[in-house]
Amino acid sequence: MSVILYGLVAMILVTMGVGLYVAKKIEGDSVNYIVAGRGLVLPLAAATLMAQSLDANATLGNTDLTASFGFWAGAALPIGLAGCLFLTGLFFAKPMNRMDLMTLPDFYRRKYGRVTEVIASLIMVLSFSLLLGGNLVAGGFLFQTFMGTTFVQGVLIISAVVFLYTIAGGLFAVAYTDVIQAVVALAGSIALIVYVATTYGITIPEGMGPTAIVQINPFDNSAGSWINLATIFALALGDIVAIDFMERVFAAESPETAQKACFAGSAGTLVIGIPFSIVALSANSILSSIGVEAGNQAVLYVLLQEAVPSWLAVLVLAGIVAASLSTGDGAILGTSAALARNVLGIRDEDSPGEGVEADGSGFLSKGSDKLLAATRVMAVPITILGAFFAIQVSATGMLLVLAFDVAFAGLLVPLVFGIYKPDVATAPAALAGMLSGSLTRLFFFVTIPTTYAIPNNLLYVENSLVPAGWDGLVTFIAPLVGLTVFLTVAFLTKDDYPTHSVTGRQQRAIVAGGEEDD
Amino acid sequence: MYAVRRPSALVVPQAVRAAIADDVRTAHPHEAGGFLGCERRDGRLYATSHVALDNEAETPRRRFVSTATDAVPPSPRVFYHSHTSASTPSGLTGVDRRNIPDSLALVVFAPHGDPYSYRLFRRALFNWQEVPVETAEESAAVGRERLPRLV
Secondary structure (H helix, E strand, O other), X not given: OHHHHHHHHHHHHHHHHHHHHHHHXXXXXXXXXXXXXXXXXXXXXXXXXXXXXXXXXXXXXXXXXXXXXXXXXXXXXXXXXXHHHHHHHHHHHHHHHHOOOOOHHHHHXXXXXXXXXXXXHHHHHHHHHHHHHHHHHHHHHHHHHHOOOOHHHXXXXXXXXXXXXXXXXXXXXXXXXXXXXXXXXXXXXXXXXXXXXXXXXXXXXXXXXXXXXXXXXXXXXHHOHXXXXXXXXXXXXXXXXXXXXXXXXXXXXXXXXXXXXXXXXXXXXHHHHHHHHHXXXXXXXXXXXXXXXXXXXXXXXXXXHHXXXXXXXXXXXXXXXXXXXXXXXXXXXXXXXXXXXXXXXXXXXXXXXXXXXXXOOOOOOOOOOHHHHHHXXXXXXXXXXXXXXXXXXXXXHHHHHHHHHHHHHHHHHHHHHHHHOOOOOOHHHHHHHHHHHHHHHHHHHHHOOEEOOEEOOOOOOOOOOOOHHHOOOHHHHHHHHXXXXXXXXXXXXXXXXXXXXXXXXXXXXXXXOOOOOO | OOOOOOOXXXXXXXXXXXXXXXXXXXXXXXXXXXXXXXXXXXXEEEEEEEEEEOOOOOOOOOOEEEEOOOOOOOOXXXXXXXXXXXXXXXXXXXXXXXXXXXXXXXXXXXXXXXXXXXXXXXXXXXXXXXXXXXXXXXXXXXXXXXXXXXX
């Protein structure tokens, strides 16, 4: 146990040290803090995207779901996340990087105006506070299991660590520590599957493996295919509007770098995540062969405690801690920047990059502009909120998937049309589509007894209106409602609202006219 | 496109009003346009500066087309342009509503070259709403009165 303790402490100290060391790069400038000076080279950008996509869900949640329900139930998480990075690279990385944005809600402001910006920001802030909370829960349990702390102490320690290096070094700290975290997670994942394969062999239970296509057959829901498919598509499409991914896209040094980083991050997510699913398939047979039962504990934790040598347990656990830290830091940074800039509206229109010169009165640096100081201050309530969710809310996992479903249902359509069909995308259409999609998803949340197979003990209204079997399906229905409303309102308002493009670098054209078109 | 908090009125001091009138008169019968830099005081917007833009339209008598430059003042600001024919409306046309990127648009109706009506429109969430336009002495603090408005 002491080897694990020392290993995890070393991992955390190295992360803290690197994060605090690179904080000197901030130089009192919010552009450096929020988007790393828009200068991330390919290895850094790819590593930070890969580390950001892998979180406790894609590792711990993945193994638990695979062991219980089969390969596709668990692997849906890394596959969905990798799919998101692939789609982002294919369709969004280049145009979004060219726009010189600092936060994702900046896009909604530039294209659709202030009201849309604020609503989009609030949805994103809520989603990512829950994402932070979910990762703190995983970290808290890990500390409780392997380091002898209580759950609450574990959550507080991880919160403090992430908070300290994130608030000091912003995206620079996040990116540099993500490189360490990605390397550790990759090494842990590969070492684990190699060790398990050579020591115990890979055993795939009947009907549970990757070839059991019934798990993702949309026409046969007997093996939970709707939930598996919903997980893949909700992550692949819904995370396109994730503030943490897009922040890294904005931070890449060029559009081409942003695109390549997305592709590399996508591949890395699969390389790290899939081995956890494969190992989990064998977990139950390995544990029974050595006479151990997992009980209520996470199957991966039991496997690491009982079936692998300490050095490998340290490596894998460090990888899981790394995944939690790297996702947590991105969540804190992204949400605090969105709160300061897009909800509170702190910005300076006059200065390049919308930062202002350091004035010598900085907070944790030589100088600090208004946005930098406000973003750092906002990190305090966000971290507290994340820790509160982790400690006080029992259904963090369910709320997390709900929050991301709500974002998927409301935010994706205005983003896609804003970039690719700007001539039909009016502000009322965006607002109506956003609200109708998100509210539809919330309606289904309270009218279906389960959310991704998790019983809804929070707010379920018994009814005969919505079939209980629609769990999973509603993930697709809500965005389609949002799309329909968006297109309808766009048609109705096309004559009254400007539909300018916001993706080009060219200066804005102004058109007016005293006579109507012929 | 930067929205501003809803102003109760736009106050155009006489010096700025004269600058607008000069620009419109000089460009006539072509449409003129530009921006007014503003300050917010007591819920009103006060125009403090005037920036005229060149009309680059192929049909300048019925269109105003220009490109935003570094001279365009920061928000809060008002985009203004003139309607220069007796057959044009004194308010926004469909072309205006569809294409003016700013959220505050001042239409100066000047069918014979001299401004005849001033109407300010603010793009709200679901439609364009008219906002009163006033003028005042140099200090812009006292003696405000409504500018002529033809409907």
